[in-house]
Amino acid sequence: MPLTDEEIDRLARKxxxxxxxxxxHLAIYxxxxxxxxxxxxxxxxxxxxSVYPLLGWGLGVVLHGLSVFVLGSGSGLRERMExxxxxxxxxxx
Structure with missing residues (x-):
């Protein structure tokens, strides 16, 4: 089912x-x-x-990146699984 222009705009913003x-998050890290x-x-x-906060927070940055770029909406993986x-x-x- 094709997306409407409003749905495309909303998804693009998201x-x-x-x-x-x-x-x-990465810049602040x-x-x-x-x-x-x-x-x-x-x-x-x-x-x-200082390596402990670097590693702990670094794991958080990596997981955040995975959720945005790999598992996030529009990543391809999510759509294939769905x-x-x-x-x-x-x-x-």
């Missing part, structure tokens, strides 16, 4: 907002972790504690 949200790394090197000696589910449900009826 995808754009999701991608911009991820880019903002980089800036804050650079600050934390600099602090850990200069203010507190050379203790490697179509497979529709076909399976139709076969069961």
């Amino acid at each position: 995808r754009t907002n999701a991608k911009l949200g991820w880019y903002m 980089v800036v804050v972790n650079l600050f934390i790394f600099a602090m850990s090197q200069h203010a507190f000696g050379q203790r490697p504690w 179509e497979r589910e529709r076909e399976a449900l139709r076969r069961r009826q």
Whole structure:
């Protein structure tokens, strides 16, 4: 079923907002972790504690990116999975 122009606009806005949200998340991650790394090197000696927030938050950034670019609406993967589910449900009826 083809999408209407309004549905296309709404979906485009939704995808754009999701991608911009991820880019903002990534930018904040980089800036804050650079600050934390600099602090850990200069203010507190050379203790490697700054790697923990880097790795923990980094995992969050990666998962956020996966949800936006791989699993998000319009990624292709989601649509293929939904179509497979529709076909399976139709076969069961």
